[in-house]
Amino acid sequence: MEEREFAALREEMPADEVLYDLAELFKVFGDSTRVKILYALFERELCVQEIADLLSLSQSSVSHQLRILKDAKLVRFRREGKSMYYSLDDDHVRAIISMGMEHVEE
């Protein structure tokens, strides 16, 4: 490859930090428990215990994973009495998962 083209390719690469963040984001999707939780929230918001019951997971495990999803800004939450209701944060989440699904279902 020519030196000039090589340099051009290099220029088009996003900053390392951006690519790092991108990988961090996908890492969050890269666990079946978290994917299950996200999918469960596709239909409607759910509280922690509902998610745990629905997916046959421990409350602790769900809570831990929800924290990771929360930190990645993939889910929102609101309090209602003693319960915390979680929901998908935005439509990017749906879009990303749907794209992944298309690839998987080939």
Add this chain to the structure above:
Amino acid sequence: MEEREFAALREEMPADEVLYDLAELFKVFGDSTRVKILYALFERELCVQEIADLLSLSQSSVSHQLRILKDAKLVRFRREGKSMYYSLDDDHVRAIISMGMEHVEE
């Protein structure tokens, strides 16, 4: 939540195996070295050494990661003489990364 609604939600969940595969797919995107390689291939196909030079990675590391990308069917490859040229497998890859980028750049 009512028992009936609970059951309905359960029905809409994709099979465990599908969700497992989905998570496995995202896991592949969840490493900055692999994301860099995929991004490098956005513009055009590249051989192993070109990728290594472009990203300042060892040949071994690139090869290992390419194998993972290959197994996940995210990249194709063809031989040309002694070199192996890799390229993105389909447009899902671009779409998924682009979606992720949108989320990251908020």
Add this chain to the structure above:
DNA sequence: TGCACATATGAACACATGAACATATGAAAG
């Protein structure tokens, strides 16, 4: 205030994973 319920957090453990190094395979040229 005291108790029960819902969720969050912390620590420990088992397991997965990426990087680095050495080595093997495979193709082309002499």
Add this chain to the structure above:
DNA sequence: CTTTCATATGTTCATGTGTTCATATGTGCA
């Protein structure tokens, strides 16, 4: 067929990650 170049593979090691169990926080109600 031997050498060289390009790539692939195997192994080791340090680090990261998810789950479980125990415990803490927080809310509502008697």
